[in-house]
Amino acid sequence: MAKVHPLPSSSSSSSSSYVTSRREAFTIWMKSLVMHGNGCTVFNQDGEIVYRIDNYEKKRSKEVYLMDLRGNVLFTLQKVLFLGRWECYKGTINGSNLNKKKPIFQVNKNGHVTLQSNNNDEASCCYKLEALPGGGKSAFKIVDSQGGVVAEAKRKQSSSGLVLGDDVLTLVVEAHVDHSLVVALVTVYGLIHHML
Numbered sequence: 001m002a003k004v005h006p007l008p009s010s011s012s013s014s015s016s017s018y019v020t021s022r023r024e025a026f027t028i029w030m031k032s033l034v035m036h037g038n039g040c041t042v043f044n045q046d047g048e049i050v051y052r053i054d055n056y057e058k059k060r061s062k063e064v065y066l067m068d069l070r071g072n073v074l075f076t077l078q079k080v081l082f083l084g085r086w087e088c089y090k091g092t093i094n095g096s097n098l099n100k101k102k103p104i105f106q107v108n109k110n111g112h113v114t115l116q117s118n119n120n121d122e123a124s125c126c127y128k129l130e131a132l133p134g135g136g137k138s139a140f141k142i143v144d145s146q147g148g149v150v151a152e153a154k155r156k157q158s159s160s161g162l163v164l165g166d167d168v169l170t171l172v173v174e175a176h177v178d179h180s181l182v183v184a185l186v187t188v189y190g191l192i193h194h195m196l
Contacts, residue, residue, distance in 0.1 A: 018050075018179040023172060026050070026179075027156060028186065030138075030167035030195055039064075040196060042171070042183055051183045053196065064191065065092070066184050075104075075184045077191070084109050086188045105181075107188045113142075129189045137193045138166045142185055150174055151182045153189075167195075 025045055032039035032054050038061070042051035049069050055061045066075040073092045080087055087103035106114045111129035132139040132154060139154040156170045157163050173182050190196040 019176055020179075022175050024179065026171040026173070026183075028153065028169040028171050030169070030190065038196060040187070040190065051180065053187055055196070064187060064196070066180070066187055074180050077184065077187060079191070086191065088184050088188070105184075107185070107192070109192060111189070111192070113185065127185065129185060129192075136166060138169055138195060140189055142182060150177050151186075153186060 027043040027047075028040055029043070030040045033041050033049075033052065034054050038055045039053040041049055041053075044050045051074075052067050052069070053064055054067070055064050062079040062081070064077045065073045066077065067073050074090070076089045076092055078087050078089070079085075085106050085108045088105045088107075089101055090104055102116055104116050107129065108114075113127035113129065115126050126145045127150065128143050130141050130143060131137070132141060132152070135154050141152040142150045144150050151171060151173045153169045153171045155163050155166055156168045171182070171186060173179050187196065
């Protein structure tokens with residue numbers, strides 16, 4: 001059976017930043033659209049696919065790719081086993097290139113996110129992934145270093161108030177926040193909590 005493979009990052013897709021001046025809501029379906037694959041699919045408010053995570057190996061893989069609709073790899077997420085953390089690299093990472101690139105962020109098992117600064121010399125902890133009380137493992141928020149909510153994910157409700165399954169989430173991202181970065185953090189949260 002043929003498999004759909006991600007395309008390597010290209011210069012035309014180098015701008016993975018998606019920032020708006022208003023709050024945005026997304027629907028995350030914790031399923032891959034590809035048969036025999038693991039992953040999730042992210043839809044915008046108009047029901048269009050904007051991001052997808054497809055993994056053809058086993059569930060809870062050590063390497064996952066966040067792609068846009070066209071299959072361009074925006075981020076590669078890798079688990080560092082001996083350190084117990086996830087690292088995120090921009091674009092595609094091949095084994096030989098891994099030692100030459102620094103991760104743009106790291107997430108430890110407690111949900112502390114360390115971003116690499118623009119000058120790549122120092123890193124700072126500026127986000128934390130926190131579970132929402134009473135929301136189960138699929139309800140959580142991303143807070144900044146001042147405690148402000150950057151994004152929040154919880155089980156999706158239909159217009160009639162019916163709560164959908166724990167594999168369908170609503171993700172609300174605040175204004176002036178990079179949506180692709182938030183989706184990468186949501187992916188790491190899902191991997192840590194064995195939802196992907």
